[in-house]
Amino acid sequence: MATVEVTGVTKFFGSTQVLKDVYVSIADGEFVVLVGPSGCGKSTLLRMIAGLENITGGTISIGGRVVNTVPPKDRDIAMVFQNYALYPHMTVFDNMAFSLKLANAPQSVMEDEVGRAAKILGLGQLLHRYPRQLSGGQRQRVAMGRAIVRNPQVFLFDEPLSNLDAKLRVQMRAEIKELHERLKVTTVYVTHDQIEAMTMADKIVVMNHGVVEQFGAPLDLYDRPNNLFVAGFIGSPAMNMLEGRIEDGAFRTPDGAAWPLPPNGTGERPAEVIYGIRPEHLRLDPDGIRTTVQVVEPTGSETQVVLRCGETAMLGAFRERVSARHGDVLPVMPDPALVHLFDRQTGRRISA
Amino acid sequence: MQQAGAPARWVPEKREQTWLAWLFDWKPFLIVICLMPAVGLLLVFLTYPLGLGIYLAFTDATIGRSGVWVGLENFIWLAGDPIFWGAVFFSVFYTGVATVLKFALGLWLALLLNNHIPFKSFIRAIILVPWIVPTVLSAIAFWWIYDPQFSIISYVFVDVLGWRDTNIDFVATAWPARWSLIAANVWRGIPFVAISLLAGLQTIPPSLYEAAMLDGATSWQRFRYITVPMIMPILAIVMTFSIIFTFTDFQLVYAITRGGPVNSTHLLATLAFQRGIPAGQLGEGAAIAVSMIPFLVFATLFSYFALARRKWQQGESND
Ligand SMILES: Nc1ncnc2c1ncn2[C@@H]1O[C@H](COP(=O)(O)OP(=O)(O)OP(=O)(O)O)[C@@H](O)[C@H]1O
Numbered sequence: 001m002a003t004v005e006v007t008g009v010t011k012f013f014g015s016t017q018v019l020k021d022v023y024v025s026i027a028d029g030e031f032v033v034l035v036g037p038s039g040c041g042k043s044t045l046l047r048m049i050a051g052l053e054n055i056t057g058g059t060i061s062i063g064g065r066v067v068n069t070v071p072p073k074d075r076d077i078a079m080v081f082q083n084y085a086l087y088p089h090m091t092v093f094d095n096m097a098f099s100l101k102l103a104n105a106p107q108s109v110m111e112d113e114v115g116r117a118a119k120i121l122g123l124g125q126l127l128h129r130y131p132r133q134l135s136g137g138q139r140q141r142v143a144m145g146r147a148i149v150r151n152p153q154v155f156l157f158d159e160p161l162s163n164l165d166a167k168l169r170v171q172m173r174a175e176i177k178e179l180h181e182r183l184k185v186t187t188v189y190v191t192h193d194q195i196e197a198m199t200m201a202d203k204i205v206v207m208n209h210g211v212v213e214q215f216g217a218p219l220d221l222y223d224r225p226n227n228l229f230v231a232g233f234i235g236s237p238a239m240n241m242l243e244g245r246i247e248d249g250a251f252r253t254p255d256g257a258a259w260p261l262p263p264n265g266t267g268e269r270p271a272e273v274i275y276g277i278r279p280e281h282l283r284l285d286p287d288g289i290r291t292t293v294q295v296v297e298p299t300g301s302e303t304q305v306v307l308r309c310g311e312t313a314m315l316g317a318f319r320e321r322v323s324a325r326h327g328d329v330l331p332v333m334p335d336p337a338l339v340h341l342f343d344r345q346t347g348r349r350i351s352a
Numbered sequence: 353m354q355q356a357g358a359p360a361r362w363v364p365e366k367r368e369q370t371w372l373a374w375l376f377d378w379k380p381f382l383i384v385i386c387l388m389p390a391v392g393l394l395l396v397f398l399t400y401p402l403g404l405g406i407y408l409a410f411t412d413a414t415i416g417r418s419g420v421w422v423g424l425e426n427f428i429w430l431a432g433d434p435i436f437w438g439a440v441f442f443s444v445f446y447t448g449v450a451t452v453l454k455f456a457l458g459l460w461l462a463l464l465l466n467n468h469i470p471f472k473s474f475i476r477a478i479i480l481v482p483w484i485v486p487t488v489l490s491a492i493a494f495w496w497i498y499d500p501q502f503s504i505i506s507y508v509f510v511d512v513l514g515w516r517d518t519n520i521d522f523v524a525t526a527w528p529a530r531w532s533l534i535a536a537n538v539w540r541g542i543p544f545v546a547i548s549l550l551a552g553l554q555t556i557p558p559s560l561y562e563a564a565m566l567d568g569a570t571s572w573q574r575f576r577y578i579t580v581p582m583i584m585p586i587l588a589i590v591m592t593f594s595i596i597f598t599f600t601d602f603q604l605v606y607a608i609t610r611g612g613p614v615n616s617t618h619l620l621a622t623l624a625f626q627r628g629i630p631a632g633q634l635g636e637g638a639a640i641a642v643s644m645i646p647f648l649v650f651a652t653l654f655s656y657f658a659l660a661r662r663k664w665q666q667g668e669s670n671d
């Protein structure tokens with residue numbers, strides 16, 4: 001087990017810059033998820049940690065040792081690829097034992113180690129099969145087994161669940177999490193699914209266009225997103241964003257509705273702001289701001305209502321059952337303590 | 353959009369089945385009909401010449417005389433003919449050595465071309481040149497290269513570099529001639545092997561190499577445990593073809609040495625032609641040609657069964 005330090009890392013492919021000055025610091029035994037939209041450089045960063053991609057600038061260290069020039073096999077890491085990269089001409093056993101075989105381990109050690117991993121993952125019955133005789137979920141498990149057998153300092157996962165169907169994905173998500181609880185190995189996990197990130201991570205790295213937008217615990221990102229990108233990316237359904245100005249101690253949209261401001265902190269507030277409120281932080285309140293109902297979507301546990309406030313469409317998620325119909329007026333009230341304000345110019349959070 | 357007056361539903365018209373339609377719906381008939389052209393072509397253009405060749409091998413036909421059935425007489429006579437056994441030896445030797453060299457060099461070339469090197473596509477195109485020029489043309493080129501007096505290689509060694517005093521003997525004595533022919537055959541055969549193996553190499557996903565790299569494999573181990581098993585199936589097919597082409601080679605040898613000096617470089621194919629056409633002994637020539645069949649069948653079966661069958665490629669479950 002080891003720490004992973006990514007310090008000021010940049011990456012160029014030819015003349016295109018893919019990573020810009022990335023800092024991530026991962027503690028021993030932590031489960032860190034890299035999340036972000038497609039093409040933001042998550043895989044690239046992971047492959048740089050693995051040593052499959054060279055480092056243009058900055059340093060990466062594993063367990064306190066700078067590994068910029070250390071070849072992949074000497075970094076003591078194991079990686080699970082998106083397409084699993086199982087050796088098609090080897091049985092499950094041989095796939096999992098391959099690293100031991102290369103290290104000239106005796107047969108008995110190979111059997112012990114593979115047996116241990118197979119037991120953790122429930123692969124015992126499949127050891128003599130070839131990868132093409134396995135289902136997607138089983139292949140995924142073999143790929144993890146191959147990583148476990150290595151007994152690495154760090155596990156790297158690149159979107160390991162993206163080839164699985166929704167149900168299996170939820171199941172494997174829990175299995176990977178449980179595996180981490182059991183082995184307590186430092187893990188870096190790439191995904192573009194923010195639910196996966198929220199549910200699995202100790203810490204999340206939100207990336208966009210090669211930049212780390214925010215690095216923190218899942219609930220910190222949810223409660224205090226640093227900027228508009230993180231605010232919009234974390235949380236489902238996504239946060240409502242209203243544009244307007246701060247006037248007379250309230251937030252006013254162009255159509256004149258006045259929204260309550262969060263308690264004032266020490267910082268200066270610019271006049272032009274973006275007012276962010278999560279759908280689940282809106283309440284029904286007879287004295288609230290009058291909005292027009294567009295669509296009502298009851299899910300049973302809650303009711304999601306698409307609302308219109310002036311020109312802006314927004315979403316409310318209410319615990320109550322809402323019997324309003326299209327065109328009805330629905331007064332809603334945000335919880336001022338849970339409102340986020342962002343500078344309209346810079347997109348940054350205005351600290352409250 | 354349905355118009356008000358239109359019928360509610362369109363019902364497909366029921367057509368009467370004629371006997372012809374019935375016949376064509378009947379699977380066995382359809383199979384026979386569909387196979388007939390292919391089978392016919394095979395019979396006329398492949399089986400007939402082959403059958404005729406085999407038949408001739410059991411007759412004493414000569415050019416201009418149809419001959420009579422003599423049973424195994426031709427073969428018995430060949431069994432005591434040292435020139436025939438010389439040709440058998442050289443055919444096997446030529447095929448064996450040339451195949452090994454072609455595959456060693458072809459694989460090496462394919463591995464090189466599979467890397468990122470400058471002018472890759474240009475080099476790939478160049479590689480194909482020996483394969484696309486007509487064999488006779490390259491044979492004539494080699495004939496000239498191996499010429500006792502005007503050989504370019506001799507010229508370079510003797511007159512340019514001054515490393516030798518005499519011209520090199522390429523085709524004047526038995527062993528140099530044999531090696532010279534093998535060199536020509538290897539030169540001609542490498543592109544086919546290299547390009548086919550390159551195609552095989554390119555089907556190997558890069559992530560396998562990356563996974564192996566993380567598993568601690570050195571580049572030799574990646575070659576040994578990933579590349580070799582993964583290209584084995586295509587290697588087997590390419591090798592089968594290569595062995596057949598080499599064993600039945602005719603043009604190169606006939607154009608460069610005509611089987612000489614003193615019959616030392618006769619392949620079975622050139623010997624069969626020599627005996628059958630210029631010498632007119634059709635039956636004997638055919639018998640020599642027929643004697644190639646067991647070798648070819650054996651070579652094909654060997655490379656097919658020893659190399660091609662791989663369990664991991666087949667989908668069936670094995671438990
Ligand atoms: N070998 C390469 N050469 C040039 N550009 C590359 C190369 N590999 C990746 N890129 C570029 O780098 C950027 C980041 O790629 P990366 O694969 O890291 O994205 P990602 O965040 O993993 O996306 P996804 O979620 O789709 O997997 C992309 O814009 C991509 O086009």
Ligand SMILES: [Mg+2]
Nearest residue numbers: 042043044159
């Ligand atoms: Mg990716």
